[in-house]
Amino acid sequence: MLGLRRHGARRVAYVDIDAHHCDGVEHAFRDDPEVLLVSTHEEGRWPRTGAITEWGAGNVFNLPVPRGFHDDDMARVREGVILPAVAAFRPDAIVMQSGSDGVLEDPQSRLALSNNAHAGVLEGLRPLAPRLMVLGGGGYNPWAVGRCWTRLWGALTRQEVPERLPAEAEAVLRGLRWQRRGGGSWVTPPEEWVTTLADPWRGGGPTEGVAERVEFLAARLRAWA
Numbered sequence: 269m270l271g272l273r274r275h276g277a278r279r280v281a282y283v284d285i286d287a288h289h290c291d292g293v294e295h296a297f298r299d300d301p302e303v304l305l306v307s308t309h310e311e312g313r314w315p316r317t318g319a320i321t322e323w324g325a326g327n328v329f330n331l332p333v334p335r336g337f338h339d340d341d342m343a344r345v346r347e348g349v350i351l352p353a354v355a356a357f358r359p360d361a362i363v364m365q366s367g368s369d370g371v372l373e374d375p376q377s378r379l380a381l382s383n384n385a386h387a388g389v390l391e392g393l394r395p396l397a398p399r400l401m402v403l404g405g406g407g408y409n410p411w412a413v414g415r416c417w418t419r420l421w422g423a424l425t426r427q428e429v430p431e432r433l434p435a436e437a438e439a440v441l442r443g444l445r446w447q448r449r450g451g452g453s454w455v456t457p458p459e460e461w462v463t464t465l466a467d468p469w470r471g472g473g474p475t476e477g478v479a480e481r482v483e484f485l486a487a488r489l490r491a492w493a
């Protein structure tokens with residue numbers, strides 16, 4: 269963030285869809301009205317910060333999300349909070365922290381996203397970004413991490429998502445080994461983890477609490493913008 273400032277970006281929007289709250293970034297920039305902070309994160313998960321009531325200097329928008337948060341929920345958050353907040357802020361640069369630990373296959377979070385959620389947020393932010401920095405973040409299932417971030421790289425470089433991965437990519441994914449924590453079992457990946465890049469869409473009816481929280485932040489946005 270400070271590096272972007274040194275390179276001429278005064279107003280920086282930081283959008284974090286990692287399953288954990290961006291506690292350190294918020295601590296550093298919550299009093300800086302020229303930084304916009306928008307975070308979605310699983311409620312109750314370490315570091316247990318990021319309450320929806322944390323406002324900073326009016327620049328902090330936290331959306332704790334419940335277990336089971338899925339792609340349709342994220343689309344609602346994207347359209348109701350993330351994109352309107354960033355558009356109203358008129359940033360010189362956007363930083364997207366795209367932790368992939370919110371996907372269904374991740375062993376830590378209890379969220380149910382697919383990598384379509386990450387791609388959708390990135391595609392939405394892109395036209396709002398005079399400069400765009402996309403970061404990785406958390407992610408504890410190596411297949412899901414590799415596929416998610418490769419998908420984002422493909423989106424950034426405007427490449428088509430293939431129905432089936434080329435043989436070289438499949439070989440990389442087949443070469444991964446992952447043992448569950450605490451000396452647990454070695455995981456045998458299902459075929460779609462090694463032969464595809466895009467997940468199937470994981471949607472459904474609104475997860476309880478999401479619509480109300482989106483509306484709460486949208487009302488704040490209308491007063492702020």
Ligand SMILES: [Zn+2]
Nearest residue numbers: 286287288406
């Ligand atoms: Zn995380």
